[in-house]
Amino acid sequence: MAEQAPWREVLQRALKKNSNCRHSRYVQLATVRPDGRPANRTVVYRGFLGDGLGESLGETDVLTFVTDCRSNKVGEIAHNPWAEVAWYFPDTREQFRLLGKLSVVNAATADEKLQKGRRAAWKTMSDPGRQQFMWPQPGEPRGGDDSIFKPEPPSADSPVLDAFCLVCLAVEEVDHIQLAKNLRHRYLRGGGGGGEWASQNVNP
Amino acid sequence: MAEQAPWREVLQRALKKNSNCRHSRYVQLATVRPDGRPANRTVVYRGFLGDGLGESLGETDVLTFVTDCRSNKVGEIAHNPWAEVAWYFPDTREQFRLLGKLSVVNAATADEKLQKGRRAAWKTMSDPGRQQFMWPQPGEPRGGDDSIFKPEPPSADSPVLDAFCLVCLAVEEVDHIQLAKNLRHRYLRGGGGGGEWASQNVNP
Numbered sequence: 001m002a003e004q005a006p007w008r009e010v011l012q013r014a015l016k017k018n019s020n021c022r023h024s025r026y027v028q029l030a031t032v033r034p035d036g037r038p039a040n041r042t043v044v045y046r047g048f049l050g051d052g053l054g055e056s057l058g059e060t061d062v063l064t065f066v067t068d069c070r071s072n073k074v075g076e077i078a079h080n081p082w083a084e085v086a087w088y089f090p091d092t093r094e095q096f097r098l099l100g101k102l103s104v105v106n107a108a109t110a111d112e113k114l115q116k117g118r119r120a121a122w123k124t125m126s127d128p129g130r131q132q133f134m135w136p137q138p139g140e141p142r143g144g145d146d147s148i149f150k151p152e153p154p155s156a157d158s159p160v161l162d163a164f165c166l167v168c169l170a171v172e173e174v175d176h177i178q179l180a181k182n183l184r185h186r187y188l189r190g191g192g193g194g195g196e197w198a199s200q201n202v203n204p
Numbered sequence: 205m206a207e208q209a210p211w212r213e214v215l216q217r218a219l220k221k222n223s224n225c226r227h228s229r230y231v232q233l234a235t236v237r238p239d240g241r242p243a244n245r246t247v248v249y250r251g252f253l254g255d256g257l258g259e260s261l262g263e264t265d266v267l268t269f270v271t272d273c274r275s276n277k278v279g280e281i282a283h284n285p286w287a288e289v290a291w292y293f294p295d296t297r298e299q300f301r302l303l304g305k306l307s308v309v310n311a312a313t314a315d316e317k318l319q320k321g322r323r324a325a326w327k328t329m330s331d332p333g334r335q336q337f338m339w340p341q342p343g344e345p346r347g348g349d350d351s352i353f354k355p356e357p358p359s360a361d362s363p364v365l366d367a368f369c370l371v372c373l374a375v376e377e378v379d380h381i382q383l384a385k386n387l388r389h390r391y392l393r394g395g396g397g398g399g400e401w402a403s404q405n406v407n408p
Contacts (some may be wrong), residue, residue: 026292028290031242039289203346
């Protein structure tokens with residue numbers, strides 16, 4: 001099994017210290033649109049890949065999110081997989097910037113381990129969270145009938161809807177700033193993203 | 205004078221409703237690096253251009269931030285001016301995505317109105333905020349001498365340091381989601397960014 005990424009423990013400590021803040025798992029995910037302009041939106045951090053499965057999926061530095069396969073970000077990722085997450089923790093006044101490559105796990109993904117991660121994410125969603133995947137095409141003009149936003153929500157045990165995707169961020173670079181202490185630490189993965197992690201203190 | 209952008213009042217209402225939250229002015233700014241990868245970081249919203257000057261600078265839909273001229277984002281903006289701000293308000297559970305073009309106002313900027321905006325931003329900074337612009341090159345390896353991070357901070361009335369830049373976002377597109385109501389509203393500026401605003405309800 002791969003060595004645990006050195007920043008993972010630091011991030012998990014921040015999550016624990018900020019657990020009273022109900023939106024401490026909300027992060028901002030930046031991607032690049034096919035026309036070269038950036039896109040940025042708030043998403044919910046859903047844990048490291050393999051969390052809660054009782055077994056490692058062999059990766060220790062892959063963050064997960066979920067999305068609708070009809071959302072713009074899926075097309076953006078297909079065009080350019082690079083993304084940067086900005087994660088600010090207000091209670092401890094620290095920020096993590098996590099740069100890496102995204103991949104989308106959808107209904108057609110063959111890898112059984114990744115499908116296991118997708119099903120696990122589906123199960124941990126709330127009923128209203130799962131219901132959203134039955135809504136009409138996101139971003140299209142809204143009609144007058146609001147009842148289509150209130151279908152019977154699928155249960156945790158129902159089959160995973162095709163629109164439901166797991167989004168995996170394989171992190172290659174982390175920038176951690178602690179504003180209260182004026183400290184900044186940078187972690188870099190060598191070997192084109194597949195090698196050892198190195199880190200150093202840099203000027204804030 | 206230009207008509208006020210229709211989303212401005214909506215954004216200001218959100219700011220007011222979330223004013224108890226001390227980090228409600230923290231937003232995430234995404235740009236694109238010269239190598240085509242996205243960059244994303246938390247910055248502090250410093251008001252609309254012209255706020256607090258007692259006069260309009262002729263624009264009603266330009267958001268301001270500040271940065272160090274030595275930060276990576278300045279080079280990124282020179283290469284690709286497009287940016288998207290993700291702004292999540294936790295108390296009211298709403299998000300604004302603001303897409304537009306950035307420009308940097310530095311010591312060499314000739315436009316006197318923009319210099320006025322830059323000086324106004326300098327004055328409203330805290331002493332520790334101004335002090336940061338005397339620190340060594342951000343992001344470079346940190347040396348052992350911490351005293352260089354504690355120079356005598358410049359006062360509000362001292363000359364604006366050369367490293368201090370105002371960053372202006374001329375907004376062309378706004379996506380406003382209200383999670384509590386499952387509402388999503390999109391505002392678009394026509395005429396390649398210089399025309400009238402149009403808006404519509406879209407599916408969340």
